[in-house]
Amino acid sequence: MHITTLLAAVVMLGGACARCAELPVTAWQGRTMGSPYNVKIVDGKLSESQVVALKAEIEGVLTEVNRQMSNYQPESELSRFNRAAAKVPFKVAAEFARVARFSLELSRESEGAFDPTLGPVINLWGFGESTAQPAVPTPAALRAATAKTGWRNLTITAAGELVKELPDLALDLGAVAKGFAVDEMIRVLRSHGLENLYASIAGEVRVLGHNPHGAKWVLGISVPVDHWRDNNPMAAVVSITNQALSSSGDYQKFFIDAQGRRQCHIIDGKSGTPVQHALAAVTVVAPDSMTADGFATTLFVLGPQAGMKFIDARAEAAALFIVRDKDGSFRQLASAKFAALTGYQP
Numbered sequence: 001m002h003i004t005t006l007l008a009a010v011v012m013l014g015g016a017c018a019r020c021a022e023l024p025v026t027a028w029q030g031r032t033m034g035s036p037y038n039v040k041i042v043d044g045k046l047s048e049s050q051v052v053a054l055k056a057e058i059e060g061v062l063t064e065v066n067r068q069m070s071n072y073q074p075e076s077e078l079s080r081f082n083r084a085a086a087k088v089p090f091k092v093a094a095e096f097a098r099v100a101r102f103s104l105e106l107s108r109e110s111e112g113a114f115d116p117t118l119g120p121v122i123n124l125w126g127f128g129e130s131t132a133q134p135a136v137p138t139p140a141a142l143r144a145a146t147a148k149t150g151w152r153n154l155t156i157t158a159a160g161e162l163v164k165e166l167p168d169l170a171l172d173l174g175a176v177a178k179g180f181a182v183d184e185m186i187r188v189l190r191s192h193g194l195e196n197l198y199a200s201i202a203g204e205v206r207v208l209g210h211n212p213h214g215a216k217w218v219l220g221i222s223v224p225v226d227h228w229r230d231n232n233p234m235a236a237v238v239s240i241t242n243q244a245l246s247s248s249g250d251y252q253k254f255f256i257d258a259q260g261r262r263q264c265h266i267i268d269g270k271s272g273t274p275v276q277h278a279l280a281a282v283t284v285v286a287p288d289s290m291t292a293d294g295f296a297t298t299l300f301v302l303g304p305q306a307g308m309k310f311i312d313a314r315a316e317a318a319a320l321f322i323v324r325d326k327d328g329s330f331r332q333l334a335s336a337k338f339a340a341l342t343g344y345q346p
């Protein structure tokens with residue numbers, strides 16, 4: 001049994017013009033949500049004191065996102081809500097309410113494929129905040145955990161209060177919180193008049209304006225091989241601006257069960273079991289990171305057919321599905337708008 005953790009399915013590549021002069025870049029890396037984050041600013045040289053102040057402000061909003069939505073901090077608003085009583089309105093911060101609303105909307109639109117209340121089931125499989133070894137649970141344990149879930153048992157009042165209908169209902173925003181945090185980083189950078197930007201947390205990336213070569217940002221989507229490494233081969237290269245990219249897949253956190261089946265950390269909300277289909281990864285492009293992050297997880301649950309329908313119905317988003325064939329090779333399926341939105345060439 002083994003678990004592989006991926007850092008980023010998306011990597012930044014150089015510009016199209018290797019001999020062109022590079023514009024000055026202010027860049028730094030840090031850590032948040034158990035992952036590395038990156039900031040790159042291509043708006044002229046910033047002074048050292050400006051960088052120190054910006055970094056402090058960015059880390060401040062990241063700390064605030066965690067204070068609100070972290071599953072791992074016992075005193076976060078989310079953890080306190082998860083311990084709170086049923087039917088009692090629980091006031092949360094405006095940002096938290098917005099992310100929770102977006103999550104419930106995705107649940108409705110995907111008819112429960114996406115479900116931010118699967119925490120007890122995710123924990124049972126050993127993929128959550130508990131320290132349990134990943135393992136296939138007994139049917140009785142799975143039934144008991146599933147009985148504590150269900151997005152329909154959660155409502156948000158107009159005043160931004162969460163209300164649970166079941167005492168053990170718990171919220172897990174793991175599928176959207178990193179994307180939201182990237183949007184927060186971009187919001188801070190823009191508020192200082194900066195326009196040519198790259199911000200990422202793990203594989204959630206959002207870019208604005210141009211890259212250091214004065215062109216669109218060029219990003220590589222890696223082949224979803226197990227035991228992912230930095231120098232993995234690229235499945236595709238995209239050029240984007242004013243957009244976000246997010247990947248979800250079953251090659252990051254998984255174990256192989258006694259029957260040889262891959263059991264991954266993304267759970268089908270309808271069955272309570274890890275997604276079992278031919279999709280190895282899906283990459284979404286969307287105007288902002290929370291949307292890209294949420295859609296990527298949703299499409300991964302829906303699979304290539306239903307997922308394609310879901311994404312083709314969205315005006316400004318598109319996806320690249322990477323399907324694992326029986327012989328272990330990979331096949332790419334682009335949604336209708338993917339090439340037009342990213343410059344992707346099959």
Ligand code: AMP
Pocket residue numbers: 113114115116118122127172173174175176247248249265266267268269293296297301
């Ligand atoms: P991502 O890496 O963005 O695809 O998010 C994966 C995380 O989302 C998992 O680690 C779980 O915390 C959570 N998750 C798993 N399955 C679902 C689901 N069906 N709907 C919503 N969140 C999920």
Ligand code: MG
Pocket residue numbers: 174175176246248292293294295296297
């Ligand atoms: Mg996601």
